[in-house]
Structure formats: structure tokens, C-alpha cells
Amino acid sequence: MTFEESTSTLPSSLLSATDDGHTGIARIALADSTTSRVSYTLDSTLDSVNKVEQTAEQYAQRAGFDEDTIPYIAMAVREAAVNAVLHGNAYDLTKHITASFETTSDDLVIRITDQGPGLDPDTLPDPLAPENILRGSGRGIFLIRSFMDEVNFRKLHPGTELTLIKHRTPAQSGT
Amino acid sequence: MSMKVSTRQVDGVTILDLSGRITLGEGSVTIRDAVRDLLAKGQKKVLLNLADINYIDSSGIGELVSAFTTVKNAGGELKLLNLTKKVQDLLQITKLYTVFDVRDDEASAISSFTK
Numbered sequence: 692m693t694f695e696e697s698t699s700t701l702p703s704s705l706l707s708a709t710d711d712g713h714t715g716i717a718r719i720a721l722a723d724s725t726t727s728r729v730s731y732t733l734d735s736t737l738d739s740v741n742k743v744e745q746t747a748e749q750y751a752q753r754a755g756f757d758e759d760t761i762p763y764i765a766m767a768v769r770e771a772a773v774n775a776v777l778h779g780n781a782y783d784l785t786k787h788i789t790a791s792f793e794t795t796s797d798d799l800v801i802r803i804t805d806q807g808p809g810l811d812p813d814t815l816p817d818p819l820a821p822e823n824i825l826r827g828s829g830r831g832i833f834l835i836r837s838f839m840d841e842v843n844f845r846k847l848h849p850g851t852e853l854t855l856i857k858h859r860t861p862a863q864s865g866t
Numbered sequence: 867m868s869m870k871v872s873t874r875q876v877d878g879v880t881i882l883d884l885s886g887r888i889t890l891g892e893g894s895v896t897i898r899d900a901v902r903d904l905l906a907k908g909q910k911k912v913l914l915n916l917a918d919i920n921y922i923d924s925s926g927i928g929e930l931v932s933a934f935t936t937v938k939n940a941g942g943e944l945k946l947l948n949l950t951k952k953v954q955d956l957l958q959i960t961k962l963y964t965v966f967d968v969r970d971d972e973a974s975a976i977s978s979f980t981k
Contacts, residue, residue: 737890737891740890762921762952769923770923770924773890773925777890819960819961824961824962824965825931825934825935825965826931827928827929827931827932828925828928829928830924830928830960831924833924834923834956834960837959
């Protein structure tokens with residue numbers, strides 16, 4: 692991959708956590724006066740899922756969320772990454788997922804994309820319905836919606852982009 | 867940290883002491899294999915001790931549900947013991963808290979199994 696690396700002020704812990712050369716991870720950083728955004732491109736592996744989850748946790752901490760909220764943001768992002776790797780790209784190592792993290796004055800915004808066949812959220816069965824309650828799967832999107840303030844789906848060609856937004860409180864925005 | 871499991875028997879009940887994470891690729895397959903092994907040996911009273919499970923995702927929740935239905939379909943009982951607050955919250959959000967028989971005391975959990 693040929694992503695250019697920015698020299699902006701990014702947390703060094705993220706660099707060491709992700710740029711290990713084994714997972715095919717690459718990143719591009721964009722920054723302006725009001726937002727900071729970093730994107731990663733990763734292989735379709737469970738290792739990538741774990742790295743995206745860890746990175747989400749660090750961004751949530753940096754955005755000022757409290758210790759009760761941070762694990763749920765990280766879990767929502769993990770679920771989105773699992774969907775991308777497992778259901779979207781089906782572990783196909785010729786396909787990649789991307790994860791971008793953006794902190795604005797109002798929000799923490801995480802976008803996860805895959806290169807899979809596409810996901811129609813309207814067709815997902817309700818995991819709380821009595822006929823589905825004992826199913827062994829199908830709760831990922833539900834949990835994402837439970838933990839985030841906004842969840843948006845966008846069809847790509849090919850693939851799906853999932854945007855997860857958590858609102859920052861005024862106190863958090865000031866940090 | 868991946869999930870670890872150790873097994874002990876108390877009054878005819880098999881207690882699986884689980885620790886770590888139950889997530890896709892970490893603990894989920896382990897639970898499945900452990901429950902399958904117990905049923906193969908005729909051990910149908912299963913108590914999952916989740917006191918040291920510090921993290922569970924939707925795959926892990928699904929695995930608990932699958933273990934529950936597998937044991938039930940085999941004529942047995944599977945109960946949960948010592949949920950952390952996070953796991954309890956997740957089961958409540960997913961409306962599964964009342965599906966499982968959840969206990970917070972080992973002795974009473976053991977005595978609650980059908981004799």
C-alpha cells in the first residue's frame with residue numbers, strides 16, 4: 692500500500708501499536724484547525740479488529756469521554772470492524788478494511804469501510820424479537836446502535852461504509 | 867488476553883471457571899468445545915462462572931446463547947454465575963438477562979439444579 696504518512700502531531704502509541712509491518716496496515720493523517728483525522732487501511736483479519744478496537748479506545752480517551760463510556764465506544768467500533776472483516780470481506784486477504792478516526796469540537800466520528808457485497812441495514816432481523824432472541828448471532832449492529840449516538844450506513848462500490856458518531860459534551864470539547 | 871477455562875465438579879454440577887475475554891476468535895470456540903465435551907460425557911448440569919470475564923462482545927453473547935440452547939436441547943441445564951456489571955448490562959440490553967438463569971452465589975446456584 693502506498694499511503695503517505697503525515698508528520699502531524701499524532702499519538703506515538705498508535706504508531707507503535709499499528710505500524711508493525713505484519714498486518715499490512717497503512718495510514719494517512721489529515722489535519723486542519725478544527726478537526727484531526729487519521730485513517731488506517733488494514734488486512735481482513737481478527738488482528739486488525741483488535742487494533743481498530745484499541746485505537747478507538749485511545750481516541751475516545753483523547754476526546755475526553757469518561758471511563759464508563761470509553762469501553763462501549765470501543766466495543767461499538769469493534770463490532771463494526773468485525774462486521775467489515777467477517778461479513779463484509781469474509782476474511783479475504785485481497786480485500787481491506789479502512790478505519791478513520793476524527794475528533795471534532797462536537798463529536799468523535801469513526802468510519803469503517805469494507806469491500807464486501809454491501810449491507811442493507813433495513814433487512815437485518817430484530818435481535819430482540821422473540822423468534823430471534825435465542826439466535827447465536829445478529830446482535831452486532833444492534834449493540835453499535837445502542838452505544839453510539841448516530842449510526843449511518845453508506846453503500847460503496849463495492850462495500851459498505853459505517854459511520855459511528857458519539858457526541859462530546861461541552862466539557863469534553865474544551866479539553 | 868484470550869479466554870481461559872478450568873473445570874471442576876461440585877455435587878454433580880460441572881462448573882466452568884472462565885477468565886479473560888469472550889470474543890470472536892478468543893473465547894467463543896473454547897466455550898463451544900467445552901460444552902460439547904461435557905455433553906458427550908453425559909454431564910448436563912453446567913454452571914458458567916463469569917466472575918473473571920472482563921469483556922464480551924456480540925460473538926461472545928451469541929456463544930453463551932448457543933451453549934444455553936445446546937445444553938437445553940440435550941436435556942440439561944446451563945446457568946450463569948457471578949456476572950460482572952458490564953456483562954450484566956449487555957445481557958440486559960440484549961434482553962437475554964431473563965432468558966438465562968443468572969446466579970450470584972455458587973452454593974445456591976448448585977442447589978438450584980434439578981436433582
